[in-house]
Amino acid sequence: MRGSGKISKAVIKRLPRYRRYLDDLMKRGVDRISSNELSNLIGYTASQIRQDLNNFGGFGQQGYGYNVKALHTEISRILGLDRDYKMIIVGCGNLGQALANYTHYYKAGFIVCGMFDINPRLVGLKINDIEVMDYSALDDYLEKTPIDIGIICTNKGSAQEVAEKLVAGKVKGIWNFATVDLTVSDEVALENVHLSDSLQSLAYYISHRDE
Template sequence: MEKDSAKISMAVIRRLPKYHRYLKDLLDRNITRISSKELSKVIGFTASQIRQDLNNFGGFGQQGYGYNVDALYDEIGKILGLDKTYSTIVIGAGNLGQAIANYTNFEKSGFVPKAMFDMNPKLVGLKIRDIEIHDIDTVEKFIQEHNIDIGIICTPGPQAQSVADRLIKGRIKGIWNFAPIDLTVPDEIVVENVHLSESLFTLSFLLRHNQL
């Protein structure tokens, strides 16, 4: 039984994939049961934080027993929507776009790349693995015809908003944005950003202040 998901804070949501990853590690090591105290040692959150986080989704632990690792892993997977598959397209067939399209781990988790798109006519028609690069002008139609869920924007910043506008016109559901800008989208469109420069600059901040 989940609380209204609108009430769950982004901080909690962002911790869920980490639980998922650590529970998978435990399963791989044949650990089937774990207390929130032990889980806390492994994952680095406090036991009370863990109990609080999981209570958002109805809690899973049993007093005196702890957590059933397998059940918790499945349940968090479901909460994350990983019991479904998603059709994706990658826009921008440069180095980063190709790396993302090539990264088979995403496909194993249910995110299946159906096509790439680029504005460079020299790239159109080429294939990365089995994934063909299409002309960006056909992207709206492709999304509709193939019922694409997620558009992954790997273009330079200046192109990203107009690409997003096209994806939205094609009725995309979510955007995974690697371009270094904040997109303007209607409320019903979900956007998740990976701003690599911001992460790198955070590192340089920490380096600078570490050396003081």
């Protein structure tokens, strides 16, 4: 990585958002953009933007601004999007199936290689050409197949056990959709998407909007 040392979690959280806006700019044929223009688009302050992007070794040039394509390429590289990720999904109910079908991710290099469920009615089902395997085959599968990301879409009661199997099977990251906070080794990256937490925040704002 170019630039200096450790990048804060807050900056990393903002990178996909920068990338999204740069992507739109490229599609609109914009070659370069100042931090002020970027600020108007994204809603972060121009100084925040300059500070964020300085982490990666100053793409901006005084009086010129940022080269949109170069910045997009560099942020993609920093995010690790210049390579593919092999994924498996454990728990193939509605959400697991939706994620499997979410072709958007395939395009971006996130490839579902295997799907697992405990429910005999789901085992054998083909989703996007991937056959759902029995959960009991997970350990063996992971022993033979190097997997980058394990996606957990089980109920919350099973999620910790699944996470432990994934860690034992040497996945590098876990994308957790079960409504529970998992305990995993520090060496494994963990991202939680707690849909019901998000919906409850929305309920809060709705029920307090007239205050």
